[in-house]
Amino acid sequence: MPLGDKLGWEKSESRYCGVETDFSEDMPQLLTFNISSGGFDFVVAPLMDPTYRPSLMEKDGGGLCVLPFSGSDLVLSPSQWSSHVVGKISSWIDLDSADETLRMDSETTLKQEIAWANHLSLQACLLPCPKGASCANYARCVNQILQGLNTMQLWLRIPLMKTEQDSMDVNSSNLIDSWELWNSFRLLCEHHSQLAIALDVLSSLPSVNSLIRWFGESVRAAIIHTDSFLTNARGYPCLSKRHQKLVTMFFNHSIQIVIGGKSVHSSPGASSNLVANNFDNNVEKSVQRHPLRSYLDYVGYLFQKMDPLPEQERFELGYRDFLQSPLQPLMDNLEAQTYETFEKDSVKYIQYQRAISKALLDRVPDEASITTVLMVVGAGRGPLVRASLQAAEETGRKLKVYAVEKNPNAVVTLHSLVKLEGWEDIVTIISCDMRYWDAPEKADILVSELLGSFGDNELSPECLDGAQRFLKQDGISIPSSYTSFIQPVTASKLYNDVKSHKDIVHFETAYVVKIHNVARLAPSQPVFTFTHPNYTSTKSNQRYKKLQFEIANDAGSAMVHGFAGYFDAKLYKDVHLGIEPSTATPNMFSWFAIFFPLRIPVCIQPGSPLQVHFWRCCGASKVWYEWCVTSPASSAVQNSNGRSYWVGL
Numbered sequence: 001m002p003l004g005d006k007l008g009w010e011k012s013e014s015r016y017c018g019v020e021t022d023f024s025e026d027m028p029q030l031l032t033f034n035i036s037s038g039g040f041d042f043v044v045a046p047l048m049d050p051t052y053r054p055s056l057m058e059k060d061g062g063g064l065c066v067l068p069f070s071g072s073d074l075v076l077s078p079s080q081w082s083s084h085v086v087g088k089i090s091s092w093i094d095l096d097s098a099d100e101t102l103r104m105d106s107e108t109t110l111k112q113e114i115a116w117a118n119h120l121s122l123q124a125c126l127l128p129c130p131k132g133a134s135c136a137n138y139a140r141c142v143n144q145i146l147q148g149l150n151t152m153q154l155w156l157r158i159p160l161m162k163t164e165q166d167s168m169d170v171n172s173s174n175l176i177d178s179w180e181l182w183n184s185f186r187l188l189c190e191h192h193s194q195l196a197i198a199l200d201v202l203s204s205l206p207s208v209n210s211l212i213r214w215f216g217e218s219v220r221a222a223i224i225h226t227d228s229f230l231t232n233a234r235g236y237p238c239l240s241k242r243h244q245k246l247v248t249m250f251f252n253h254s255i256q257i258v259i260g261g262k263s264v265h266s267s268p269g270a271s272s273n274l275v276a277n278n279f280d281n282n283v284e285k286s287v288q289r290h291p292l293r294s295y296l297d298y299v300g301y302l303f304q305k306m307d308p309l310p311e312q313e314r315f316e317l318g319y320r321d322f323l324q325s326p327l328q329p330l331m332d333n334l335e336a337q338t339y340e341t342f343e344k345d346s347v348k349y350i351q352y353q354r355a356i357s358k359a360l361l362d363r364v365p366d367e368a369s370i371t372t373v374l375m376v377v378g379a380g381r382g383p384l385v386r387a388s389l390q391a392a393e394e395t396g397r398k399l400k401v402y403a404v405e406k407n408p409n410a411v412v413t414l415h416s417l418v419k420l421e422g423w424e425d426i427v428t429i430i431s432c433d434m435r436y437w438d439a440p441e442k443a444d445i446l447v448s449e450l451l452g453s454f455g456d457n458e459l460s461p462e463c464l465d466g467a468q469r470f471l472k473q474d475g476i477s478i479p480s481s482y483t484s485f486i487q488p489v490t491a492s493k494l495y496n497d498v499k500s501h502k503d504i505v506h507f508e509t510a511y512v513v514k515i516h517n518v519a520r521l522a523p524s525q526p527v528f529t530f531t532h533p534n535y536t537s538t539k540s541n542q543r544y545k546k547l548q549f550e551i552a553n554d555a556g557s558a559m560v561h562g563f564a565g566y567f568d569a570k571l572y573k574d575v576h577l578g579i580e581p582s583t584a585t586p587n588m589f590s591w592f593a594i595f596f597p598l599r600i601p602v603c604i605q606p607g608s609p610l611q612v613h614f615w616r617c618c619g620a621s622k623v624w625y626e627w628c629v630t631s632p633a634s635s636a637v638q639n640s641n642g643r644s645y646w647v648g649l
C-alpha cells in the first residue's frame with residue numbers, strides 16, 4: 001500500500017516503504033503479516049537461517065548437504081518474490097576476519113545467498129556493513145559476484161555517520177566518516193553500477209554539508225531504526241525537524257524508506273497488538289495491528305505533507321538525470337518540435353521584451369519621431385520578432401524589423417506568421433546565414449538568442465562577430481554579454497551512464513541534462529565571458545580559465561564525477577536571464593544544465609583545493625572544449641583537439 005497518492009509522485013520509488021524483519025521459515029506468513037495486514041510495501045528479510053554455518057554442515061561425499069533455505073522458491077509467486085522481498089544477507093558474515101574459518105564460511109554464505117536471491121529474481125539484496133575499516137576481501141568477493149549478476153542490485157549497508165572534529169580533539173585518526181568506507185568499497189568494485197547504498201539513519205545526524213554528498217551517490221534505501229524516533233505529546237513516534245527534512249530529501253531523490261528495529265513506542269496503537277475492527281455484518285473480529293504501524297503511518301504523514309510537484313517539474317520528471325547531446329543549431333537545422341518547446345517558455349520572451357523596451361527608451365527620446373532598425377538574427381519561427389514588436393508598442397517607439405534566419409524550414413513559418421499578423425510593412429525576412437548577409441542598412445539594435453546551456457557552446461560568439469558588421473557603431477546588442485559557470489558535482493548516475501558506453505568518446509562529450517540526483521560540492525564559478533559588440537583589436541574567441549574549488553570544512557571527502565555547467569546572460573543593463581543556480585531566472589525551462597564528465601572521478605578533501613582547467617579552442621571548421629584537473633592529482637586533458645566532441649562552424 002503506497003504511502004499515498006500525490007500529483008507527480010505516481011512513478012517515484014519513494015512512494016514505497018519497507019520493513020526490516022527477522023528470519024522466518026514461513027515466508028508467505030511473513031508477507032501476510034507485514035504487507036497484507038501490516039501495510040508495508042516490501043520486506044527486507046533474511047533468506048537463510050542465521051544459525052547456518054557452512055563449516056558446521058555435515059559433508060556427504062565431499063559436497064555440501066541441502067542448504068537450509070526458507071522453504072522452496074514455490075512458496076511465493078515470482079512476482080511476489082521480486083516486488084515484495086529484498087534479501088537480507090546474513091549479518092554475521094565477516095569476509096575480512098582474521099579467523100580463517102569465519103572468513104571462509106562468510107564467503108561461502110555470501111555467494112550462496114546471492115545466488116539464491118538471483119534465482120528468485122529479487123530486485124535487490126542488502127549486504128551487511130563491513131565489520132572494520134579494511135574491507136578488501138569483502139569487496140573482492142562482491143566484485144566477483146557483480147560480474148555475473150543479472151539485473152539485481154546489491155545495497156551495501158552504511159551507517160549515516162560522521163563525527164565532527166571539535167577543538168578538544170585534534171587527533172584526526174579518531175574521526176569516523178562512513179562515506180570513506182563506502183568510497184573505499186566502491187573503488188574496489190570499480191564503481192559498479194549495480195552496487196548501491198542503504199543508509200542506516202541513526203538518532204544523531206552529521207552536518208548538512210556532509211549529508212548532501214550522499215545525494216549524488218547511488219543511495220537506494222534509508223533504513224530508519226525505531227530508536228531514531230522521538231515521542232510526541234500523544235505518545236506516538238515522530239522525528240526531529242532535521243530528520244524530517246532529511247526524509248523529505250530522501251523522498252525527493254527516489255530513496256525508499258525502510259523501518260527497522262522493534263517498536264519502542266507504547267502509543268495507544270502500538271501498545272495493544274490486538275485492535276477491535278468492525279467487519280461486514282457488524283461481526284467483531286480481532287486483527288493484529290502491526291507493531292511498527294505507527295512508524296509507517298508517520299512516514300506516510302511526512303510523505304503526504306509534501307507539496308505536490310509543480311507542473312513544470314512534473315513535465316521535466318522524465319528528463320531527470322537523462323543525458324542528451326547538446327543541440328548544434330548552427331551546423332544542423334532545428335526541427336519544428338524543438339522550436340515548439342522554445343516558444344512555450346514565456347518567461348524567456350518576457351525577459352527579452354523587457355530588455356528591448358529598455359533599449360528603445362534609452363535610444364529614442366520621448367518626443368523624437370525616429371524609426372529604430374532592429375534585426376533579430378537567428379529569428380527561428382518568430383517569437384523574438386513578436387517580443388520586439390510588443391516592446392515597440394509598449395514604449396510607443398517606431399520599429400523597422402529584419403528577421404534573419406538560416407534554417408529554410410523556419411523561414412517558411414516566418415513568412416506565414418508575418419502574413420497572418422499583417423506585419424508585411426514592418427518586418428523583412430532574410431533567409432541567410434548572418435555571418436554572410438550583405439545588409440542593406442545598419443541596425444540600431446541586434447537581438448539574438450543563440451545561447452546554449454554553457455552560454456557560448458552553440459557558437460553565439462562566432463555568429464555575432466559575423467553579424468556585428470551591420471550593427472551601427474553605437475548600436476546595442478541584446479544580449480550584451482554572457483558568462484559560463486561550472487561547479488564540481490558528485491553524480492554517480494550520470495557517471496555510470498557515460499561509463500556504460502565503454503569508450504573514451506562518451507567521456508569526452510558534454511551533455512545537456514536536467515541534473516537531479518547530484519551533490520553540488522562547491523559554489524559555481526565563472527568560466528568564460530563574451531561581450532557584444534566586441535571592438536577589441538585582438539578579437540579571439542579562444543579562452544582559457546584555471547579555477548580552484550574548495551569544499552566546506554565539515555563536508556568530509558567527496559567524489560567528483562564531473563562538472564555541472566550553466567550560463568547567465570546580461571540582455572540589457574539590469575535585465576538578465578540564466579540558469580546559474582544562485583541567480584537562475586525563475587520558471588524558465590528552455591535550458592537544462594550541461595555536464596562535463598571526468599574519465600576518472602577525483603576524490604577531494606576539505607583543505608585541499610580542486611584545481612580545474614577549461615579551454616575553449618577554435619579551429620577552421622569547429623569549436624571545442626578541453627578540460628582537466630591538476631590538483632589533488634593530474635588527470636589526462638580530456639577531448640584533446642576536439643577528437644570526441646566539437647561544435648561545427
Ligand SMILES: C[S@@+](CC[C@H](N)C(=O)[O-])C[C@H]1O[C@@H](n2cnc3c(N)ncnc32)[C@H](O)[C@@H]1O
Nearest residue numbers: 329330342378379380384405406407433434463
Ligand atoms: C536557439 S534558436 C532561437 C530561435 C528563436 N529566436 C526563438 O527564441 O525561438 C537559434 C536560431 O538561430 C538560428 N541560427 C543559428 N545560427 C545562425 C546563423 N549563423 N545565421 C542565421 N541564423 C542562425 C537557428 O537556425 C535557430 O533558428
